Amino acid sequence: MMPAARESLLDAAYTALARRPWSAVRMVDVAAAAGVSRQTLYNEFGSKEGLARALVRREADGFLAGVERALATHSDARERLTATAEWTASTARENALVRAMLTGCWSERLPSPTLSAVPSSSAVPAQRRADGPLPSPGDFVAIVRDRAVAVLAGPGAHRTDTVELARSCELVVRLALSCVAAPPVEGGVGELVRTALPRQPV
Structure with missing residues (x-):
């Protein structure tokens, strides 16, 4: 995936987090806000926890x-x-x-x-780095x-x-x-x- 798409997914996650608690942030909404498929989001971050770590x-x-x-x-x-x-x-x-x-x-x-x-x-x-300490x-x-x-x-x-x-x-x-x-x-x-x-x- 292009680094730009990763950035827009992280931007979308950050914006979602500003509006509601993380527990209420849905992967499908983050993907939609970034204009990519949910599958792309999972390919990039693996899971919601992976997205959190990357963010x-x-x-x-x-x-x-x-x-x-x-x-x-x-x-x-x-x-x-x-x-x-x-x-x-x-x-x-x-x-x-x-x-x-x-x-x-x-x-x-x-x-x-x-x-x-x-x-x-x-x-x-970038995700392997985010998965680090x-x-x-x-x-x-x-x-x-x-x-x-x-x-x-x-x-x-x-x-x-x-x-x-x-x-x-x-x-x-x-x-x-x-x-x-x-x-x-x-x-x-x-x-x-x-x-x-x-x-x-x-």
Whole structure:
């Protein structure tokens, strides 16, 4: 199947999930909304659980791609980390799946994909990847922290500098997640990050 058709099926599933609980989302409706046959949907994802795993994996990838973009936005390290924190908080606010992945709180409205890998018999490479393990909230903290360190430290950074930098990056990620769980009343996550990082973290 064309990757474009897979994307439209995932879009249709995401839209359906925004309107009703996952338990009420029907495969036949997802296929119809994407303009493909139900058989095509099953060929691509295997089952409703396979579709759920693929949807969650896509949202995770989209979130991490946004982290990469945020880290590339400014030349100033502190502003890069602020942009990353703001992206994390706003994406989690707008996207229930990202919020669940980052906090570990899966509501009964959402699919609850098993976080461990499932044996995949899929012939579709993207589905085999979706059937792999899903990062836990702690894994996401580590992934974002390590990406930030890699981008901000640059090549040839000294070991002691990276340890300090990793602490700052982790602090920023955890601040952003605390704003997801308990949104700040005023100022927002950006102001919190700038206050927590009074000087260049590099």
